Amino acid sequence: MGTTMQLDFDKLDGLIPAVMQDHATGRVLMVGFMNAEAFQKTVETGYATFFSRSRNKLWMKGETSGHRLVVKEIATDCDRDTVLLKVEALGPGVCHEGYASCFFRRLENGAWAISEARAYDPESVYTK
Amino acid sequence: MGTTMQLDFDKLDGLIPAVMQDHATGRVLMVGFMNAEAFQKTVETGYATFFSRSRNKLWMKGETSGHRLVVKEIATDCDRDTVLLKVEALGPGVCHEGYASCFFRRLENGAWAISEARAYDPESVYTK
Numbered sequence: 001m002g003t004t005m006q007l008d009f010d011k012l013d014g015l016i017p018a019v020m021q022d023h024a025t026g027r028v029l030m031v032g033f034m035n036a037e038a039f040q041k042t043v044e045t046g047y048a049t050f051f052s053r054s055r056n057k058l059w060m061k062g063e064t065s066g067h068r069l070v071v072k073e074i075a076t077d078c079d080r081d082t083v084l085l086k087v088e089a090l091g092p093g094v095c096h097e098g099y100a101s102c103f104f105r106r107l108e109n110g111a112w113a114i115s116e117a118r119a120y121d122p123e124s125v126y127t128k
Numbered sequence: 129m130g131t132t133m134q135l136d137f138d139k140l141d142g143l144i145p146a147v148m149q150d151h152a153t154g155r156v157l158m159v160g161f162m163n164a165e166a167f168q169k170t171v172e173t174g175y176a177t178f179f180s181r182s183r184n185k186l187w188m189k190g191e192t193s194g195h196r197l198v199v200k201e202i203a204t205d206c207d208r209d210t211v212l213l214k215v216e217a218l219g220p221g222v223c224h225e226g227y228a229s230c231f232f233r234r235l236e237n238g239a240w241a242i243s244e245a246r247a248y249d250p251e252s253v254y255t256k
Binding site: 006011012017019021025026027028030031043053073074075076077078079080082084095096097099102103104105106107112115 | 156230231
């Protein structure tokens with residue numbers, strides 16, 4: 001993929017941060033990492049696919065929960081070492097902890113405070 | 129700083145990605161990296177401060193251009209290994225290449241295309 005090759009994966013051991021933003025509301029939903037293969041899969045399938053640093057393998061967001069991210073637009077920055085994807089989030093929430101966005105903690109008076117209610121019960125989705 | 133210590137800087141050699149989002153428009157302006165010291169400076173000063181991987185030192189965004197990012201809100205994600213800052217961008221553009229956002233390239237038919245006009249002339253700001 002020509003577009004894959006033009007991204008700079010060298011600064012971060014083969015990875016680039018990938019910001020997922022709701023295409024309708026503008027809310028930032030999550031940040032993951034992609035290697036070249038994950039980026040290529042994302043472009044080819046139209047579903048956001050990441051490289052899991054903890055599991056050391058590719059994972060399509062939603063492969064367990066069904067909460068896939070449908071890609072609407074892909075942008076990169078001046079240094080081509082980060083991508084920003086506008087997505088449509090399928091399902092009630094992106095975060096595996098049950099929230100609409102993974103960014104549900106806000107700094108308030110020097111401490112992290114949960115700033116919203118859960119959008120779904122994660123046990124109903126992730127526990128079998 | 130208690131809040132600094134609760135962030136997970138270990139996954140990425142002391143760094144976390146820091147997403148800058150315009151507090152008024154919701155546009156993602158840039159993504160940088162912070163180490164614990166940069167995060168602490170950001171909280172203390174109210175201006176977004178990063179760790180430059182290429183220069184291996186802290187830099188306050190706007191220290192050369194004057195285009196500082198005034199912090200309005202700080203959030204972190206479920207894994208506490210990324211931060212999302214809502215900011216007010218001072219000056220005409222965040223990107224050192226003259227654009228309002230660093231994400232001025234969009235994937236179109238398999239190639240990166242510049243998707244907007246410059247907001248200012250970078251030579252007038254960065255060249256002395």
